Amino acid sequence: MSSSKNTERFTSKGFIMAAIGSSVGLGSMWKFPYVTGLYGGAAFFLLFILCLLLVGLPVLLAELTVGRGGRGSASSSLTKLSGSKGWGAVGFLTVIGSFLVMSFYGVVAGWTLHYALLSFTGNLFSKDDFAGVFAQFIGGWTPIGWQLVVMLITAFVLIRGVSAGIEKFNKLIVPGLVILLVLLAIQALSLDGASKGVSFFLKPDFSKLTAESALVALGQAFFSMSLGMGTMVTYGAYVEKNQSLGTATVAVGVGNVLYALLAGLIIFPTIFVFGIAPTEGAGLVFVALPAAFSAMPFGALFGGLFFVLLAFAAITSAVSVLEVSVAFVRDQFKWSRFKSVIVVSTICFFAGVPLSISLGGKVDWLMIGGKSLFDWVDFVCSNIILPIGGLLITIFVAYRWEGAAKESGLSSGWLKVWIFMLKFVSPVLVLLVLLYYAGIIKL
Template sequence: MGGFFMAQNKHADRFSSTGFIMSAVGSAVGLGNMWKFPYVTGQYGGAAFFLLFMVCLVLVGLPILLAELAVGRGGRGNASSSLTKLSGSKSWGALGFLSVAGSFFIMSFYGIVAGWTLHYAVLSFTGELFSTQDYAGLFGRFMNSWLPIGWQLVVMLVTALVLIRGVSEGIERFNKVLIPSLVVLLLLLAVQALSLEGAGEGISFFLKPDFSKLTAESALVALGQAFFSMSLGMGTMVTYGAYVQKSQSLGKATIAVGVGNVLYALLAGLIIFPTIFVFSIEPTQGAGLVFIALPAAFSAMPLGAVFGGLFFVLLAFAAITSAVSVLEVPVAYASETFGWSRPVAVMLVGLLCFLAGVPSALSLGEDPWLSFGGRALFDWVDFVCSNVVLPISGLVITIFAGYVWKGVADEARLSQAWFRIWLFMLRFVAPVLVLLVLLYYAGVIRI
């Protein structure tokens, strides 16, 4: 294998216990929690959906997360080589490569959206964002310019600078600064949102369950949200698992990451829902909610420019902590497979990823030349990666850990009772539920 990854092992460039948990939480909490979570929660039942999401997190998210971490630490390699090493078969390695490719293309469009958050943070703090009332026009003009590509490049450079420094000096140190900062921003914005006059209606919608709103579709969407919100299927947790010390309890780490993910989603809801109810904003607007409707709400608040700026900084922090983990997957693969040094791997993979994202960024403008089948190229890449590649990759890990890998018990190191429960979930519950997610989001199941 390549020289870099062997050097990683030789010099034991590993996470500390705290650093790993912060980095894993940073990977799991991203734009989806602040952007997609309020959207689907508002659409599929409010507090009842949130409770269903937590149940699905226990049934799907936590078992697969633990499996990915165990595979990574057991294989001490990237998302592909770990499966090859543990199974003794290149076929499993080829299946593992699917998550590597998925991460590469996810980063190609995730960096674009992360760039939007940086741009809007600057617009908010400079006051330019609130110099107009035409927020839809402002967003449209931005999307039809070359600025998204410039901000995408900024995101890629920041991510690359973190990764070049390695695991303990780069990824861990970065997350040890940004994750506490993220918590502070979340708390500040939550207090501000909860103090708005009329915020009680939004709090009630988010925290008071109405189970009559739940449907079969709600259950499938909650399953998907539980799966996607934990960064599963991307190879990120397998890759991070390779950097975890043997003394680390993977069971406790899995619980910590799951709790961190739920708390982040909870605080995000306490920011978004009071705000949108006070200002009569429809919570099911997708991108329009964050970049069109919420700026209008901030403009009507006291110190709106400050809180608006903090909100977009929060989004940017969440986006970049996830971007670091996503880009690390193809970087680790390239380093190990081709023997590249970390700086070379980061620069080459980062450049290729940026170039792959440029057509997606351009496809979101008014010119339809990069749109086909009723979707922009950006949406196609998002759809295929998120709704097809990630669930398939999640199924691969679930089946591998549940049925193929004989050393899974030694690596997971759970008590006998908990191991039996976990293995049952991996073999009989999680695969069925992830398959349902795959069939639903791919459009095979329609409700």
């Protein structure tokens, strides 16, 4: 796929489905409920929506615009539009970021498939020590097999191309995701005592809003939209000229908010009913919630459905993340899609193996400064590479690329708002995200 010969295209509906599939991932399910509870429930949720408007949507539209204007990978699109290899290097940074993200994301996505099977068979609930079971699992070799399954599914979708692969897959999976979210939310809300969890989630406590909560909300708005790692630039390259990028951007934002809302309505009633603390990260999903499912009627069924939901969300994101590297390789080496997918997915799989092994803490050279290689790659990608990528693309569209206004297709009023946001608001806020999550700003 050279940028001049990129003829693969999404249909209008298919693109929106794919973009929503890319943006809804594991973070909204295990981190969003935790930080929402920590920073004032609905007060934080409203702050999150405000941050989406200030950062998420403007930067998302900027990335889509670059992709459709350049009609290539993240790197070649920026090179073409700027006439500078320096800006192409910015695109390459996002490619590196997405590749590294996929190397550990594939590992975690594999965990969800394993736990879905464990739950449906009832084996997940044969022991009460859920923390021990999880620690033993991620410290062994089994996750590598599940990581391979995730990579094979992702590669299969990408080999089929944009329309027959990515689009059809998301058209099938995203509605399934919605059905599972609604079913699980209904089930959680029907639990005896669920109202306490709902009240904790939806009752605003503005006294808990602080400068730190604002930075956390900014980060959640940025990361939940798949920004800074070239996914939306790459998807933008496959968008038809008659597709309204503004409408698509709003649709993705709304989808993101609804996903976060339903996630909260699943998590909070469940943990409140069973007296579980809303711990952050893997501990919530793979330790705390299985304990809750084990105590509820038909827990094996609902636990299995929950992990299938997570697997759906993970793999739709994985498809978009791996496509960034595939598009780059096709641009650079003029390879076929089949060869590009096979080579990239194979390298990415083997890159993920040491990350998975490092979680057991058994291999000394995979531990650096007391942290696993997995945690280091996660930290560098999420907290440094992605915000830098998003920041630089925002600056490029705001100050360097004169054709951005025309390519965006916005009406004059919305265009003025968008350009103002990109020039004076979004870059400052993304910079704050970078400084906070990199540990430079401490509150």
